[in-house]
Amino acid sequence: MSEVIRNDARSGAALLRIENGSFAYKNGPQILKDINIEVSPGEILAVLGPNGAGKTTLLRCMMDMLHWQSGRSLLGGEDIRSIPASKLWRRMAYVPQARSAAVSYTAFQTVLLGRSSRIGAFSAPSDEDMKVAEQVMERLGISHLADKPCYAISGGELQMVLIARAMAAEPEILVLDEPESNLDFKNQLIVLDAMTALAAEGVACIFNTHYPAHALQRAGKALMLSKDGRSIFGDTTSVVTEENIRHAFGVEAMIGEVETPHNIMKNVVAVSITEEGNGSAGRAAEEKLPVSQNGGLILASITVIMRSNERAGLINSAFREYNHLLIGRMGLPHRRSEKYIISVMLEGPAADIEALSHRLSLIPDISVKTTYE
């Protein structure tokens, strides 16, 4: 019942995959049906869906905290259930919702707990463990919280401490359960920026969210669950559409664009509740969630300004993947300010150009704008 949209132009080695995952609680309805996802290093996957659609259940099944009824999760091609816990949790780390976290220790001690799988039963953290914890906190900009007890810091700060704890395990995959819930605007940005920066350094991130806009602004891939168990997975721009939101959430929504000096950001506004109700349970089950369709070939140009060449690798790999669209490219280093301007001319289906443009907009610390014919 799930729809997997694949962009054949892209073929990164998947770090984490779910194959045909299905789950139901005892004596309960089928919550998750035939889930198929894959996430590569450095990618962000957003899991969307209305309350009760099984977002947290999906994460818990994926991490083997709950067991799939059928199907399986694979980490680097290996079934997660066959990987010993101490090995698994060095490669994958979990960031719980801040309100369900234990808060008795200082921030630094909490971050150190992230090293548990590397510390023997009868040992205490070594100097190296302490160094890693300090570095992670510095990287996330929360060193000043180190000696504060976790119950005495704000919700946003606690969320950052929990991310630091997860990163202290030096994982390849970060799984975050609604990291930006219950946070104010500024703290949402801090948490999402941290996640984006980690992804830019190669960590795969999977996060649950209530905000379709956050998926569009941050995630390259999205999985949308609806209450009747149907799901749709693919590039965020093709998953998070007005039509899919209407079907999954039962909400008439409009997706618009907000132009900032640096970027064009997508935004989602919920307009009204649709009459068909939540999850359109009354509709034929065979009906597939619609997919956005491409039109004919169009011309476009994308201009990127890099404030440092730190992100050059990410930008180049994005262009390489969409090489078939490129008809011209110009790179201009501005030596005096050490900034770089890249301009590319493209010809191709509107959907592909939009996908590339979206992919670039997810890279932190750069300005990107696309002009269409």
Place this chain on the structure above:
Amino acid sequence: MSLKRDGRLGAAWIIILFVLPFIAAVIALGIGRMSISPGEVFDVLRSALSGKHASSELIEKTVMQLRLPRIILAALVGAGLSVSGCAFQSLFANPLATPDTLGVASGAAFGAALGILLGFNLIGIQILGLCMGGAAVALTWLAGSGRDRGGLSYIVLSGIMIGSLFSALISFIKFAADEESQLPAITYWLMGGLDKANYRTLSLGAPVIIAGVLIFILIRWRMNLLPLSDDEAKASGVNIRLLRGVTVVAATAVTASCVSMCGQVGWVGLLIPHMCRMLFGNNHLSIVPASVSFGAVFMIIVDTMARSISAAEIPVSILTAMIGAPFFIVLMRRSGGWRI
């Protein structure tokens, strides 16, 4: 004299925690109906260590045969009860979880009383106490957890239920016991007292307590994972079931062993760990050794008071409650709430 950043104790604290029980023990050895100066106490200890006899046989007998085993027992029971209190608090992520409130102590007391009724020896009494203490904590766990580990009230309420169930069973044993010999023995023993301490009792009960305390000291950093929510704990990559299992077995065994040697001594398991948490924070790297040391010192002091305040010996649990209750209220109000 401060904590390291990761919660480890500084060198000064380690020395204090190590030396304090010995100082308390030497002072306590000199206190009693017969007052003995610290110099004489050292004299006796030194000659005992070198296998010779001290100058005064009476002093030697008082120190070595009467007071020393009792003080060792007090130190072990204090250390054992407070470290298992600390472990139970973390295991249930609940500041009010202690051997008393979880019903473990009542369960162990019931087992021990049953053992006395059946005329078992101390080993039998201990084993029966351990089994019943284990049964009590299992029942409390079954009745009170599962829903919401964060909810403080479930565990403590079900602990109170299970505790009163076992108290009723103890009353039943008293009812069934022989009024002439067994009933006074059970009643007096239940009030808690260390007056029957001798080296034979110690040799049976001490190994369990020492082993339990050692286990907690060894795994003290890993105990920091105990209060975490289920998913967080699993995501640590540590075998959390094994950790919880070891904790509950060790804490129950230590409690049962204490109870079968000297009856129900309340308050220690609640008071001392909280004192340590207020001093050092919640990191087990520091509060486990601190609970062991302060628990031992506290019990030595209280037991010395119990045997020297009046001509007749006062049951020690009366004293711990009289000191513990007001002290605890003061601590609670000053700290403005508690957290695990």
